[in-house]
Amino acid sequence: MEIRSRMLSSRLHRGQQETATRSSLVRAGAVVGAAVAGVAARDVWQREHAILRNFPLLGRMRFLLESVGPELRQYIVASNDEERPFSRDQRRWVYASSKRQINTFGFGTDNDYEQSESLVVFKQSPFPETAPAKGEPGAAPDYALPAAKVLGAAHHRRGAFRAPSLVNISGMSYGSLSPVAVQALNRGAALAGCLHNTGEGGLADAHRCGGELIFQIGTGYFGCRDEHGHFSLERLCQRLQEAPVRAIEIKLSQGAKPGLGGLLPAAKVTEEIARIRGVPAYRDCASPSSHSAFGDVDGLIEFVERVADATGLPVGIKSAVGDDAFWERLAARMAATGGGPDFITLDGGEGGTGAAPLAFSDHVALPFKLAIARVYPVFARAGIGEDVVFIGAGRLGFPDAALHALALGCDMINVGREAMLAVGCIQAQRCHTGSCPTGVATHNRWLMRGLDPDIKHARAANYIVALRAELLSLARACGARHPALIDPDRLEVVSTPYDSTPLRELFGYEAEWPLLSNGRRIEAQELIGRPATRPAPGPVAGEHAGFPGAGDPSRSHMDARSRGETASEAG
Numbered sequence: 001m002e003i004r005s006r007m008l009s010s011r012l013h014r015g016q017q018e019t020a021t022r023s024s025l026v027r028a029g030a031v032v033g034a035a036v037a038g039v040a041a042r043d044v045w046q047r048e049h050a051i052l053r054n055f056p057l058l059g060r061m062r063f064l065l066e067s068v069g070p071e072l073r074q075y076i077v078a079s080n081d082e083e084r085p086f087s088r089d090q091r092r093w094v095y096a097s098s099k100r101q102i103n104t105f106g107f108g109t110d111n112d113y114e115q116s117e118s119l120v121v122f123k124q125s126p127f128p129e130t131a132p133a134k135g136e137p138g139a140a141p142d143y144a145l146p147a148a149k150v151l152g153a154a155h156h157r158r159g160a161f162r163a164p165s166l167v168n169i170s171g172m173s174y175g176s177l178s179p180v181a182v183q184a185l186n187r188g189a190a191l192a193g194c195l196h197n198t199g200e201g202g203l204a205d206a207h208r209c210g211g212e213l214i215f216q217i218g219t220g221y222f223g224c225r226d227e228h229g230h231f232s233l234e235r236l237c238q239r240l241q242e243a244p245v246r247a248i249e250i251k252l253s254q255g256a257k258p259g260l261g262g263l264l265p266a267a268k269v270t271e272e273i274a275r276i277r278g279v280p281a282y283r284d285c286a287s288p289s290s291h292s293a294f295g296d297v298d299g300l301i302e303f304v305e306r307v308a309d310a311t312g313l314p315v316g317i318k319s320a321v322g323d324d325a326f327w328e329r330l331a332a333r334m335a336a337t338g339g340g341p342d343f344i345t346l347d348g349g350e351g352g353t354g355a356a357p358l359a360f361s362d363h364v365a366l367p368f369k370l371a372i373a374r375v376y377p378v379f380a381r382a383g384i385g386e387d388v389v390f391i392g393a394g395r396l397g398f399p400d401a402a403l404h405a406l407a408l409g410c411d412m413i414n415v416g417r418e419a420m421l422a423v424g425c426i427q428a429q430r431c432h433t434g435s436c437p438t439g440v441a442t443h444n445r446w447l448m449r450g451l452d453p454d455i456k457h458a459r460a461a462n463y464i465v466a467l468r469a470e471l472l473s474l475a476r477a478c479g480a481r482h483p484a485l486i487d488p489d490r491l492e493v494v495s496t497p498y499d500s501t502p503l504r505e506l507f508g509y510e511a512e513w514p515l516l517s518n519g520r521r522i523e524a525q526e527l528i529g530r531p532a533t534r535p536a537p538g539p540v541a542g543e544h545a546g547f548p549g550a551g552d553p554s555r556s557h558m559d560a561r562s563r564g565e566t567a568s569e570a571g
C-alpha cells in the first residue's frame with residue numbers, strides 16, 4: 001500500500017515536473033517568438049535598409065553573410081575583383097561613400113599587380129598639387145567640381161551654361177526605375193549640385209523635387225509626342241515650362257541595347273505612366289528603334305538646331321558607338337555648317353538597361369574606352385574637338401575610371417547604375433522582372449515601400465560628392481588641380497608579361513590631344529582652389545613645402561616633422 005502510494009506520488013511529481021518543463025518551454029518559446037516578432041516589426045518599420053524593410057528577418061541573412069563574406073570567400077568563392085558589372089570592391093566603395101562610412105581599404109591592393117592583363121596605372125607627380133583650403137572651390141564638404149567646358153557656348157545658345165558638377169546622373173527612364181528611386185535621385189542631385197537626366201520615359205512628378213534636369217528625347221518622344229506618336233515641338237516647350245530643364249539630349253542609342261527599340265508591357269503602363277508618356281493606359285508601349293523626326297546626319301543637325309532655336313537650351317545627342325562612318329560624317333557636317341549637337345554623350349557597350357536581349361548587351365557597340373578613342377579623334381581632326389562637350393557613361397562612376405575617361409577626351413561623366421547602388425541596389429540583376437528586392441526598379445507597392453527617399457537621397461548625394469572628392473585628389477596626385485588637365489601621358493596600361501604601354505601610344509592619340517586651349521587650361525585651373533604658389537628655391541621654399549625652417553641652412557633637415565614622426569594618419 002505504502003509502495004503504491006509512493007509510486008503514485010513519484011508519478012505525480014514526475015507529471016508536475018513535466019508540466020513545469022513544458023510550461024517553461026512554452027514560456028521560452030513565447031519569449032523567443034515575441035523577440036523574433038519584435039525584430040521583424042523593427043525591420044519592417046525601420047527606414048535605413050530597403051532589403052530589411054521588404055524582407056524582414058530574411059534580409060538579415062544578407063548582412064550576416066556580407067559581414068563574414070571575406071573570410072568565407074577566401075576559401076570558397078570569387079575574389080573581390082571578379083564580379084560584374086560591379087566588383088565587390090567597387091560596390092563596397094559606393095556603399096561606404098554613400099553612407100559616409102570609411103571608404104578606404106586596408107593592407108594594400110589585392111590585384112595581381114604584375115600579372116594583370118590590362119591594369120591601368122596613373123603616373124603620379126613628384127610634386128602633387130596641394131588640396132584647396134577650407135572655403136575654396138573644390139574643398140570639403142561639397143568638393144565642387146565644375147566642368148571645364150561650357151555647354152552650348154560654341155554654338156552661342158541662349159541658355160549656355162557651365163555644368164556645376166562634372167559628375168552627373170545618367171538617364172534612367174521613369175518606368176524602368178520606381179517613383180521613389182527617381183525621387184531619391186532627383187533630390188540627391190539637388191543636394192550634390194549636379195544634373196539629373198530624365199531618361200526617355202518623360203518627365204514625372206518625381207523629377208520635380210529640386211534637382212536640375214537634362215530632358216531626354218527618345219525614339220518614342222514620350223512627353224513630347226502628338227497623338228500619332230510623332231515629335232511635337234509644342235509639347236516639348238510645354239514640358240520645359242514645368243521643370244528646371246537646363247539642356248536637352250536626343251537619344252540615338254544606348255550601350256546596352258543599341259539599334260533596338262524598347263517595350264513597356266501593358267501591365268506596367270499604369271494611368272500615371274500613360275499620362276506622363278502621352279500614350280494609352282494598359283496597352284503595350286513601344287519605342288521604335290530609330291527616330292521618325294530625322295533619318296540622316298543632315299536631318300539630325302537640322303533637328304538639333306530647330307530644338308535649340310525654339311528652346312534656347314544646349315542640345316546634345318546620346319549614342320553608343322558602332323558605325324564609324326556616322327561619326328566621320330557628323331563631324332564633317334558640323335564643321336561645314338557650324339551647327340549640330342552641343343554635347344555628345346557616349347555610352348559604352350558595357351552600359352546598363354532595364355532589360356535587353358543578351359546578344360545586344362554582350363556583343364553590340366564598342367566598350368566605352370574604345371568608343372571615346374574612336375570618336376574623339378574624329379572631332380579633333382575636323383577641328384571641332386574644343387567645341388563639343390563629350391560626356392561619358394559605362395561603369396565610369398569610380399575615380400580611376402572617370403579620370404581615365406577624361407584623359408581620353410571626356411569632359412563630363414554620367415553615373416547610372418552606380419547611383420542606383422547608392423540608393424540601395426544590391427546588384428540582384430532582376431530589374432527586368434518587376435520584382436527588384438530593394439524597390440529601385442519596380443512598381444510593386446510593397447517593394448517600393450523599402451526605399452525611403454528621405455534617407456536615400458542623401459546617399460545619392462554623398463556618393464556623387466565622394467566621387468568628386470576622390471577624382472580631385474587623384475588628379476592632384478598627378479599634378480593637376482582640375483581633372484580636365486590630365487592627359488594620356490599620365491597613364492600607362494600594364495600587361496603580362498612585365499610589359500606596359502603608355503595610354504597615348506595604345507590609343508594612337510596625337511601629341512596635343514585632348515585639345516585644351518591655353519585659355520581653357522587657365523580657366524580650368526581657376527575653377528578649383530587658388531593657383532599654387534611655387535616660390536623660387538631658397539629658404540622660403542622649405543616653408544612653402546610645409547616644413548617650417550626646413551630651407552634654413554642652419555637647421556638639420558631631418559627634423560622630427562620631416563621624418564614623419566608627427567604624422568597622425570593611418571598608413
Ligand SMILES: Cc1cc2nc3c(=O)[nH]c(=O)nc-3n(C[C@H](O)[C@H](O)[C@H](O)COP(=O)(O)O)c2cc1C
Nearest residue numbers: 170171172173199200351352353354394395416417
Ligand atoms: C534601369 C536603367 C534604365 C536606363 N534607362 C535609360 C534611358 O531611359 N535612356 C538612356 O539613354 N539610357 C538609359 N540607361 C543607360 C544609362 O543611362 C547609362 O548610359 C548606362 O547604364 C551606363 O552607365 P552606368 O555604367 O553608370 O550605369 C538605363 C540604364 C539602366 C540601368
Ligand code: SF4
Nearest residue numbers: 425428429430431436
Ligand atoms: S533588381 Fe537588382 S540590380 Fe536591378 S535595381 Fe533591383 S537590386 Fe538593383
